[in-house]
Amino acid sequence: MVAPAAATHEDAASLRVWHVTKEFASPDGGVTPGALALDDVSLSIAAGELVSIVGPSGCGKSTLLRMLAGLTTPTTGELAIGAEPITAPSAERGLVFQDPNLFPWLTVRRNIEVGLVARGKLREKRAEVDKFMRLVGLEAFANSFPHHLSGGMAQRVSLARALINHPRVLLLDEPLGALDAFTRMRMQDEVLRLWQTHGTTMLFVTHDIDEAIYMSDRIVIMTQRPGKIEQIIPVDLDRPRDRSSQDFLRLRGDILETLHFAGQPMAGNKS
Amino acid sequence: MELTAPLNRAASPRPTEAEAANRSATRPPGLLRTRPQTLLLVPVAAAIGLAIHFLGPRAGVALTTHFYPWLLSVVLVLGLLGAGLQVFSPKLRDWMRQMCPILGVAVLAMAVWQLVTTCLGLLPMPYFPGPEGVLSALVDDRALLFDSTWHSLILLLGGYAIGTALALITGVTIGWFPHARYWGMPVLKVIGPIPATAWIPLAMVVAPSAIFSAVGLVALAVWFPVTMLTASGISNTRASYLDVARTLGAGRAYLIFRVAIPAALPNIFIGLFMGLGTSFLTLVVAETVGVKSGLGWYVAWAQGWAEYGKVYGALVIMAAFFSTIMTLLFRVRDRVLVWQKGVIKW
Structure with missing residues (x-):
């Protein structure tokens, strides 16, 4: 196999997915064939790009993100960040889940510090903690425990916690999925602001087509069982984007059509 | 809070009573009328204990110990003192409202215990000494x-x-x-x-x-x-x-x-x-x-x-x-x- 390292992408913050297949072992130990979560997926994301993945549930988008984070290994194929193959989790690839997953036993401040403490850098980078708490507007809650926070606040802490390591890439798995519509729109702008100020490469999974169009440079549309990339749609709209503009709505229609097509994997099964 | 209150009202068969009980847990006005009795429970129980000790019959050999009546007297005095001082201290009052029933019953239980053992001799000796016997053992040893x-x-x-x-x-x-x-x-x-x-x-x-x-x-x-x-x-x-x-x-x-x-x-x-x-x-x-x-x-x-x-x-x-x-x-x-x-x- 040709190593992805040989590719022309030289920027350290680019991501490459190279013919990746992921098969989950069947629970009965191989009597029935395992589930094919991803089937020959290839994708490359440039440094500083904001790319979203949309698709029906079970299309393997979360699995792809976990593999990029290094938490799961592919059955075949390779993944790389810059020129380095991805084999294990690293602070260079931050991951934000739908559930903020804050440590309930730590205050907001200590939660944000986790990355620095884990890497033994708290002493030299203590000032960063204040900076990031200001950045997400949570100075007043520094000493609160996570269960006192609203969903949006908790997710902001989770973003600050991931960003304090200055990751080259930020992977977001439906980060705004659990929020109400208003908080969600505010948080979309917040994530965009963080992306623009830090220039971090971002790859995020979402169910929400409007969110994908509003935020991303490109939209990856995936199909279900097995997970495959159906289409990659570039979004050539100027930011900030108007959710009700003609171009926005036209793009939305295109994507819905593609997804509808993608939602019927088996021919002759049209009910 | 605003959302759950009407729900509670609908679910509870006697809403006003439940609400009153709820309010009294935080602020006292609901129980004003029963307060004097509650706050005097301890001294009353101590007085009953003293009465049983000094006036009750003696089933067996009388124990020449003064620890028990002393203890009861101290409880009596403290109880009266508390009942008097709570007028000036809401904090003490809240504490007493909380503790008086259980403390009063505890003192009363000692009095009943003495009545059953020392006074009436209903339980076999020496296996069941009265409270004064236990107290003097504690002090002597x-x-x-x-x-x-x-x-x-x-x-x-x-x-x-x-x-x-x-x-x-x-x-x-x-x-x-x-x-x-x-x-x-x-x-x-x-x-x-x-x-x-x-x-x-x-x-x-x-x-x-x-x-x-x-x-x-x-x-x-x-x-x-x-x-x-x-x-x-x-x-x-x-x-x-x-x-x-x-x-x-x-x-x-x-x-x-x-x-x-x-x-x-x-x-x-x-x-x-x-x-x-x-x-x-x-x-x-x-x-x-x-x-x-x-x-x-x-x-x-x-x-x-x-x-x-x-x-x-x-x-x-x-x-x-x-x-x-x-x-x-x-x-x-x-x-x-x-x-x-x-x-x-x-």
């Missing part, structure tokens, strides 16, 4: 009782500390490392449920002295529940916490000590409470059988001399001693698990 309590405390704390320390090590090891789990869990499941007291014959042979054997038995009694719950707490750590920590750059030490152990702490405390209960039991039995000091030994010794006043006196001290330690452990838990407040019902 205070030096030996203090010494016994002190020895029990040392044995208990020594054994508990050693057992907990070992249990945390074994529990974390079994909970985290699959190999340790494979080999350790069966041993734990087979050896653990044996009551620590069943090891007494072996402990007496192996240990260099009775004190060592008692400390070892208490440690064993604590070790099993704490190990079991620590191991299960560690292995039940939410996988997403560990995933998050790993993507933030955490190594194995961070994952064990800063993620898995804090996540397991609520479980570990359940083990510590269970272990405390079994360690009390083991301590008393070990003292009765081997060690020649401590409250367990004192009870057996007093019983040998048929001094049942002393037996009950030691039991009273044990109750105070054990419940104090239990309360302290609750305090420690409240401090350590303060982050759980509001998450779960305590």
Whole structure:
């Protein structure tokens, strides 16, 4: 196999997915064939790009993100960040889940510090903690425990916690999925602001087509069982984007059509 | 709050009463009329106790002790003093409203106890002395009782500390490392449920002295529940916490000590409470059988001399001693698990 390292992408913050297949072992130990979560997926994301993945549930988008984070290994194929193959989790690839997953036993401040403490850098980078708490507007809650926070606040802490390591890439798995519509729109702008100020490469999974169009440079549309990339749609709209503009709505229609097509994997099964 | 209130009203058959009770829990105005009676419960009970003591009949030989009436008099005076001072202190009033019923009934129970034993002789002597007999035993034998309590405390704390320390090590090891789990869990499941007291014959042979054997038995009694719950707490750590920590750059030490152990702490405390209960039991039995000091030994010794006043006196001290330690452990838990407040019902 040709190593992805040989590719022309030289920027350290680019991501490459190279013919990746992921098969989950069947629970009965191989009597029935395992589930094919991803089937020959290839994708490359440039440094500083904001790319979203949309698709029906079970299309393997979360699995792809976990593999990029290094938490799961592919059955075949390779993944790389810059020129380095991805084999294990690293602070260079931050991951934000739908559930903020804050440590309930730590205050907001200590939660944000986790990355620095884990890497033994708290002493030299203590000032960063204040900076990031200001950045997400949570100075007043520094000493609160996570269960006192609203969903949006908790997710902001989770973003600050991931960003304090200055990751080259930020992977977001439906980060705004659990929020109400208003908080969600505010948080979309917040994530965009963080992306623009830090220039971090971002790859995020979402169910929400409007969110994908509003935020991303490109939209990856995936199909279900097995997970495959159906289409990659570039979004050539100027930011900030108007959710009700003609171009926005036209793009939305295109994507819905593609997804509808993608939602019927088996021919002759049209009910 | 605004949302749940109407729901409660609809669900409760007598909404106004429920609301009144609810309000009175925080602010007193609802119970103003019953207040004088409540606040005088303690002195009234003490007065009844004194009346029974001085005016009641004597079934057997009268005990020439003044400790009991003195105690009742002190309670009477304090009760009246409190009833008077609460007018000026709302804080004292709230406390008294909370405590007076239970304290009053406790004093009354002592009076009934004296009536049944000393006055009417309904229970066989010398097995059931009256409160004045127990009280005088407590006062007369205070030096030996203090010494016994002190020895029990040392044995208990020594054994508990050693057992907990070992249990945390074994529990974390079994909970985290699959190999340790494979080999350790069966041993734990087979050896653990044996009551620590069943090891007494072996402990007496192996240990260099009775004190060592008692400390070892208490440690064993604590070790099993704490190990079991620590191991299960560690292995039940939410996988997403560990995933998050790993993507933030955490190594194995961070994952064990800063993620898995804090996540397991609520479980570990359940083990510590269970272990405390079994360690009390083991301590008393070990003292009765081997060690020649401590409250367990004192009870057996007093019983040998048929001094049942002393037996009950030691039991009273044990109750105070054990419940104090239990309360302290609750305090420690409240401090350590303060982050759980509001998450779960305590």
